[in-house]
Each structure stands twice: as C-alpha cells, then as structure tokens.
Amino acid sequence: MTGADDDALLRLDGIHTDIGRYRILHGVNLTARRGRVTALLGRNGAGKTTTLRTIMGLWKARQGRIIFDGQSIAAMDTPHIARLGIAYVPENMGIFGKLTVRENMLLATAPNGFAEPYLNRVLESFPALKLKWDSAAGSLSGGQKQMLAIGRAIVEPRRLLLVDEPTKGLSPAMVDQLVAALRRLKSEQTTILLVEQNFRVAEAIGDDVAVMDEGRIIHSGDMAALAADEALQHRLLGLRMAAGL
C-alpha cells in the first residue's frame, strides 16, 4: 500500500469512535486514493456509517488521525470539514422535504449561487430533477430523493464524496441510473468513498475495496481481485449470493 499512500486524498490511521458508552470503531485504518472509488463493504453494524460520520466530524474520533490532503481534520467541526470540499450523502439522504428541489440544491452551492456547468451536469445525469425543480422535495419518490441527494453533493466542485448506501431500497432501473451517474463522476476523476451493501454495484463502480467487521478493517485491496475471488468474497462478506445480487 506504499504506492496507495502516496496518492491518498484521505487517510484514517487507528481511528477509534465511541457512541455513548459503546466503542464502535476499533482502530480503523483506511485510505481513499485520488480520482478513485473506494468501496467500503461489510455487514450491518460493521461500522461503515460510523466511519463516514467520523470523517465528517458528526461523531468525534476518540483516538487516531484523519488526514485529508495532508491536513489533519479529526478535531475540526463538521461545517469546516464540509468547506474543505468533502460532500456527504447520508444513508437517509438528508433531504429537506419542505424545501423545493431547487432550494435543496441551492443550499449546497457557494454564496453566489449555482455554477452553470455543475448544475447542468446534475440535470443531465438526473433529468427527473429538472421536471420537479419547483416541487417540494418531500413529494419525490425514493429514487428521485436519492438523485437529489447525490445531485446536491456534486452541484459544486468537490474533492471527496462520501456516499452511504445510495442504492438501498431502490428499484433495479433506479439503481442502474445511479450507477451510471456514479460512473460518470468516476470518469471525471472524482474521489469517492462509497459504502454499499450491494456487491454488484460496488464491483461495478469500485476501484479499491475495504471490508469492515466489528469496527475494524479486515481486508483492503483492489476491487478487481476481490471480485475475481469468490472464496474470498464468501469468507469476508458471506457472499456466495454475491453473484445473484
């Protein structure tokens, strides 16, 4: 991983995070390389969401270092971290249901409003958002809300995207659309740390992979290697069914 460390945009070293009295992360070491998609896999309760929330400063690391582009961010507050160019798409999507689609997007822009090229990219990737532009976001379908959540994250230039289970609960057609949008971002060299339960999606997008269990990284390496090794998938993820997902 020496080469990986050289082009690491984000690096977590020995991160421990507690929620209340419970320790959830037990020394997580994780790297997200520039311009690549790192898929973070693991069963429910493994600590994937906690890892993303710790990176965003929503839960504070009790111990360890988080280095973003050479800068330590573990002690920073969430707004400061966001302003470094890190966008977060939470598992619940974080949509403001009473605001319109336009207002949801506007909140994620710089003070001078929408940057046309980025807005156009979002609307090309997710045409449904254009049709619902002035509708309350709460009236969107689950898939449209996910499009809005991801669109909002990329309506400004970002250096790192943290995306938590974007395909959860979506129809296959909607999943395909999201995968296409994430692939487009990948082709534009956007660095993405993607938490995903659907191995087929993670395999389709991911360059690198890290697998978590009980608050630790138990495997990291190339996605292609994991995708090619069914026995390893089964051992790490219990995924004999991976092919069927």
Add this chain to the structure above:
Amino acid sequence: MSEHWLDRLQRWAPYALTPLIVLAALPAMGVGPWVTLTVAGLTMGIMLFLVASGLTLIFGLMDVLNFAHAAFVTVGAYVTVSVLRPLAGWTTEFSLTLNLIALLVALVSAAAASGALGFVFERVIIRQVYGAPLRQILITIGALTVIEQLVIVLWGPQALVLPKPASLRGSVFLGSSPIETYRLVALAVGLAVAVAMHLFLTRTRLGLVVRAGVEDREMVQSLGYHIRRVFIGVFMAGTALAGMGGMMWGQYQELVTSQIGDSMTILVFIILIIGGLGSVGGCFIGAILVGLTTNYVGFLAPKLALGSNILLMALILLWQPRGLFPLAEH
C-alpha cells in the same frame, strides 16, 4: 381517484379553516359587529403571532422549549414605557406623523433590548442545556421568575400607564362599524413584520438555512453551515419579536405590569400546538384563529370565552394530532 381527491382535501382543509370560521360568524352576529370583531380578532392574532413566531422558530430549529419567552415580552413592554416617557411631547401631540415616529422608536427599542437580552440569555443559560429538555424547562421557568423580579426591581412593582398616542385614540368607522384606530395601526405593523419575516425565510440564503435547520440540523452542518451561529441569530430574532409583541400589546392595553408576558403565555402555547411546532406559517394561521375565536366567542357566548381557545385546540388536535401544519419532527 377518490383517495386522490381526499388527499387534496386533507391538504387544503387547514388553509380553508380560517375563512370558514370568518364566514360562519357573519350570519351569527350581523354585519356591524362582525366587521368590528373580525378586525379586532385579526389585530389580536397578529400581535400574538409576533410573540409566538419567535418561540416556534426557536423550538423548531434549536429544540429548545423556552418557558422564559414571556419575560422578553415583559421587557419589551417596559422598555416601551421608558422610551415613550421622554417622547411624551410626540405622543401627546395630535400629529399622526410624530405619533407614528414615536411608536417606531419604541418598537425598535423594544426589539433591540429584548434581542440583546436574548443574546445574553442564549450564551449564559440556553447554551448549557441544549439537548436536555427537562433541564431546559426547569431553568427557563426559573429564569422567567428572575427576569420578572428584576423588572420589578428596575421599574417598580406598580402597574405603569402607557397611553396611546393622541391621534391613535378613538375609532374610525368602516361603514357603520367602529374600528379602533390603534388596532388598524397594530394590524399594519404586525402584517409588515410578518411579510418581512416571510420574505426573509423564503428569499434569503440565511432564511433557507433556518428552514432547512428546522428539518435536519445535522445535514445543514454537513453542507458547511455553522448551525450554532444560526441558533444565536434565531434566538435573538425570536426574543426581539417577543419584545415587539410586548410593545404593541402594552400599548394596546395602555397598562404594563410585570405579568404582561405571562398573560399571553397560554395563548402562545395554544398557537404553537394548533399551528404545528416549528412551522412559522402554521403559527401565523394559529394566531389568527385564536384571535378571531376569542373575539367571536366573547361576543356570542361570553361565558365560554375563557375556554374557547382550549376547545379550539382540542378540536384541531382531534382532527390533526400534530397541528395544522406540522414541520419539526419532535
């Protein structure tokens, strides 16, 4: 298809409630009293809205149930007394311009004093109890008592007279219906503040952040906004609005006591519950409903007047258990 129709009815019914009550009152009392009481109800409602809107924003955004909110009403009313005394020459003069300037000075002073006190209150007291509802209730009730006693220390225990400016006394006639002049001014001022608040919340980036923060504070922070700074601003604005409400209410009653804020508290909480916690639009409609109901029932069935708003709240909660326009998920 019928479900779709019912959904639409369900969505629009809360908006139709106020006009329906206004129209239903007309045949019950005749045109003359109806016009007078409708204007009186709207004026009372708009003054209550000023006080309640600050509280609902503070609750919706910050999850703080501030039982000391009434104290800021009281401070606003007392500051008005202190500001208008040296301006007595302007208020006793029969000049609408001078009278309105005096009121404007009092309004701004009351808002500034209550807002400044709100800033200190948030920094010193509220900041310690974020996320601790029981402690919030205890400490804000305690603070209410302390501030009211401090008001007595500063201004004395006796009720203070606050006469209306000369040209705003008496009534004007709308057809054959007498309307108190001050009510019209209060209605205009209250509506102007309500419109300004609406424009702020819907047309500005900061207003957008406040509305988003009411729904999901964590996500607002993840988008790069310092929600704690927004908290301070909203708390100051909320207490400043309470001060404005205190100014207008005290001037309307022409008498200020240390209990002036307390006298509005129950109505304000009824408005919050009727409108839906955290919703400014719901708060506006709730305040107008309470103002109108108080005046209509007071005329039609005086013995029921005291309980009419409790009854109104109970009926609305039976229909919409989270209020007419629920917003914050609390």
